[in-house]
Amino acid sequence: MLIYTSKLRYFADFCLVLSSLATLCRGLFIFLAGVFSMRVSGLAKALNTTPDTVRYYTRIGLIAAIKSSENGYKSYGTKVQQRLKFILSARQLDFSVAEIKDILAESDKGHTACPLVREIVERHLAETEKQFQAALLLREKLRNAVAKWRDKPNKAPTGHMICHLIEGDNHEQN
Numbered sequence: 001m002l003i004y005t006s007k008l009r010y011f012a013d014f015c016l017v018l019s020s021l022a023t024l025c026r027g028l029f030i031f032l033a034g035v036f037s038m039r040v041s042g043l044a045k046a047l048n049t050t051p052d053t054v055r056y057y058t059r060i061g062l063i064a065a066i067k068s069s070e071n072g073y074k075s076y077g078t079k080v081q082q083r084l085k086f087i088l089s090a091r092q093l094d095f096s097v098a099e100i101k102d103i104l105a106e107s108d109k110g111h112t113a114c115p116l117v118r119e120i121v122e123r124h125l126a127e128t129e130k131q132f133q134a135a136l137l138l139r140e141k142l143r144n145a146v147a148k149w150r151d152k153p154n155k156a157p158t159g160h161m162i163c164h165l166i167e168g169d170n171h172e173q174n
Contacts, residue, residue, distance in 0.1 A: 037066065037075040047085055054084065060097065062087055062104060094124060 044051045057063045058074070063084050065074035076084070083104070090100050099120050106113040149165045161167050 037077045038081065039073055039075055040065075043076045043081060043084065046081065047088060049084075049088060053088075057084060057087060062097075062100065093121070095120060 038046060040051045040054045044054045054063075054076075058065055063076065063080045065076055065080070067074050087100055087104075090103065095103075103113045103116055103120075106116055145165075152165060155161075155164050157163070
């Protein structure tokens with residue numbers, strides 16, 4: 001009986017050591033998770049954006065948070081931080097969320113996204129060029145209007161006209 005009691009004591013001591021190691025490992029994991037991951041506000045601050053932006057991209061599935069089982073807080077690791085940095089950079093270039101999803105999908109498959117990015121940028125450049133040309137035409141119309149309307153008199157609205165400058169003199173009645 002004495003042999004079993006001493007073996008049981010060794011086993012209990014061994015379990016106590018294992019339990020202490022498990023606690024130490026859990027603490028180390030939590031510490032390292034804190035060093036290499038951030039909560040919503042920390043990630044937002046690090047990337048000069050808002051917590052709502054981080055939550056939005058999490059909600060639509062472009063980034064994923066790790067939820068702590070202990071406190072329920074969401075945290076974001078370094079890969080997610082890099083991914084969000086890419087997303088924010090792409091948004092600065094006016095990429096749509098749908099375009100960013102397509103780019104990330106290519107990357108997630110292990111494929112290069114560069115051809116897709118080039119295609120999108122070229123399409124955006126062509127559209128921007130059209131908008132720029134339209135803006136130049138509008139600027140010219142506005143300059144002509146300013147020059148033409150500078151010396152025209154102010155007129156009160158009538159039943160047929162609100163502003164003769166825009167509607168033209170052909171609606172005027174004498």
